Amino acid sequence: MEMNAQQLLPTLSSGAFFPGESWFKIHSLLKEVLGTLIDGSLLPGVQRQIYDKINFSFLSVFGSQKGFQDKTKDGIFTFVKHLLSVPEGRKAFSGSYNAIGRQIVDKYIEAVFNDHSYVHFELIKVQRLKMSKEEIQNFLKVSLLLRPVIYTFGTNMHKDNSSGIITTSFAEKVEESLRKEIPSLPEALIKSAVGSNVSFNDHKYLQATSRLTSIMSSLAQSIKSDITVDRGASTPEKSWFSIARRNYKYFGWDIKMLDELYRFSAENNW
Amino acid sequence: MQSKIKNWAESIVIVAIFLVLIQTFLEDFAVLTGWSWNTRRILIFTSLGFDLFFSIEFLTRFFSGMMKKEAGRYFMEGKGWIDFLASIPLLLLNSGPAFFALITGSGFFFGMGGLLNILKIIKAIRIARILRLLRILKIFRQIKHTGSRMAQRHVAKITTLSITTFVFTLLVFSIFTGFVSLPTSESKVMKNEKAGISNFVTNISQERPSVAARNFADYDSDLLVVKQKGETLYTRYDNPFYSTVFGPGDYQYYKTADYEFFFDTRELSQIQALNNILFFVIVVMSVLVFLIYYSPHFALTVTDPIHVMRRGFMENDYNLEVKIPELFREDDIYQLGKAYNEKYLPMKVRQEEISEGQTSLTMDDFEDLFK
DSSP states (O other): OOTTHHHHHHHHTSTTSSTTOOHHHHHHHHHHHHHHHHHHHHHHHHHHIIIIISOGGGGGGGTOOHHHHHHHHHHHHHHHHHHTTSHHHHHHHHHHHHHHHTTHHHHHHHHHHHHOSHHHHIIIIISOOOOOHHHHHHHHHHHHHHGGGGGGGOOGGGBSSTTOOBOHHHHHHHHHHHHHHSTTSOHHHHHHHHHTTBOTTTOTTOOHHHHHHHHHHHHHHHSOTTOOOOTTBOOHHHHHHHHHHHSHHHHTOOHHHHHHHHHHHHHHTO | OHHHHHHHHHHHHHHHHHHHHHHHHHHHHHHHTTOOHHHHHHHHHHHHHHHHHHHHHHHHHHHHHHHTTOHHHHHHTTOHHHHHHTTHHHIIIIIHHHHHHHHHOTHHHHHTTSHHHHHHHHHHHHHHHGGGGGHHHHHHHHOOOSSOHHHHHHHHHHHHHHHHHHHHHHHHHHHHHHHTTOOOHHHHHHHHHHHHHHHHHHHGGGSOHHHHHHHHHHHOTTEEEEEETTEEEEESSOHHHHHHHOOGGGEEEEEETTEEEEEEOHHHHHHHHHHHHHHHHHHHHHHHHIIIIIHHHHIIIIIHHHHHHHHHHHOTTOOOOBOOOGGGTTSHHHHHHHHIIIIIHHHHHHHHHHTTOOOOOOGGGGTTTTO
8 A cells, every 4th residue: 555655545535435535544544444354354363273273281391280371372362462453563473373374383393303303403402392293383383473572562773684683682671571471481482482583693592493483484474375386486485495595694594494494395395 | 340250260270270181181091091082082172172261361361461561571470471382382283283183084184295294293283282281380370389479489480490391301302303314113113014015015916906915914913904996905993993993193094006005003192192191290290299398398498487587576575486407407597597596586585674575566456446
């Protein structure tokens, strides 16, 4: 709408739509209606993921009890609703939501566990997640839902560059706020979600789940589900990983992780 | 309305091209397998019908082009020369004379000066028949074998070049061998027949003519009939058999003093028909190979990577890489594709991140938004 404002304004400000109103007014009215309509279909989907699909039993690994799991679910859902009211957060959330909805987490973690290479080693040996494949998938899904948390604090001033990477000092502040907002969240999950916005190049001890969260969210945000793959073109995910491998420094991704995930996408024709 | 008529006419032309290809094959197949003369005569009529149809088609297109001052363009760029070569010369040199011979009977040719003229006409007909192969190019022009216009043009060009080269080589070769006395199976047969006739005429005083004719027939299995002053001395088959099986081109006629001789030439015609079918199959197979193998190969190695890169340049959210086949990685186009994958796309993605992923949607994508 913003890009085509000049062409839209004469029609939209005519008698049939919003007679005599300014572009600013028309734009905000339309945006509000559009937001409400999208929320109408998006929120039930998020709710279904949080309450029905994602299995929060992995929280018990971090000492969380059954009652706390429900509290955590409520806390996350409230957080997402708040997040969706922030334009930048709303935009960033599309990556998280798509990564979960399009089974990106499930299929890549499945491949990671079949392959037992670098990513598996980083998850199990380095991060020491004593979890099953399914538990790690659920862990990552929650990490993805929480990843856009930085946008609830107004991040522009804390970005290192235009790639969305934040400084470690700002990340620590966000972690602190998130701890207060959802007290039942385990520390590992908070660090994973917030850390996914930090560059691996600057922070070599970044958790494997943070690195995966960042990659999967960006992947899911970039690729379209309905894209026509022309004959002569690589598949969307393979293309994305190939480009990501060349931009890994800019976006702060782990190149070895990208290499392995690229291989999975190529082998499976994703 | 005018465009509807044009589409309708084009559809008829396509159907006619398919039918004429079948007819071309059947004409030689009929000779090869010894179909009855009645059936082969129908094929001569249909051949004339098709040649007339395509001549009218060419003249219509040509004069329509002239009206629009685009006749030259139609003839050269629009492949009008194929339409021409596959129509008017065939009508004048192939089906026209054959049809004329059929309706006037053999007497027409004899009236023109005898044996020499018949042979020249038959030769011209045989040579001109080669041009019929060019019609296969007409059907090629109608098939949209790939979405890319560039691929279509290039594949059409290479197909036209190779088929035309083949047809014209055959044509020139046929003309050359037709007018230079080279030993052929035809000339060898004729030489034997003439020697047999000479021998017959020399020895006729030593035995009764009917016995001599029978002996000649025993010696030469192609001898069909011997006549003396219009009276039949010998005949291999009865008249109903001749009228059912033999057509004007199926026998050779000689006249010496009081004697007339008719020799069976169907075997020679069968050899010729076999050659024609071979040429036909070569041309059809070449076109099929170009269509089925070369056209997709051209698309794969030239137009597909270009298409992917063009979309990547034009559309903000189209970031698919060019797939580079290992076998062709050194090709210029894939070197370009590699640079596109490795330099342009990563830069584009970074640039999009800076400009916060502007959409490629424009108002043109929503033409009916307010309708």
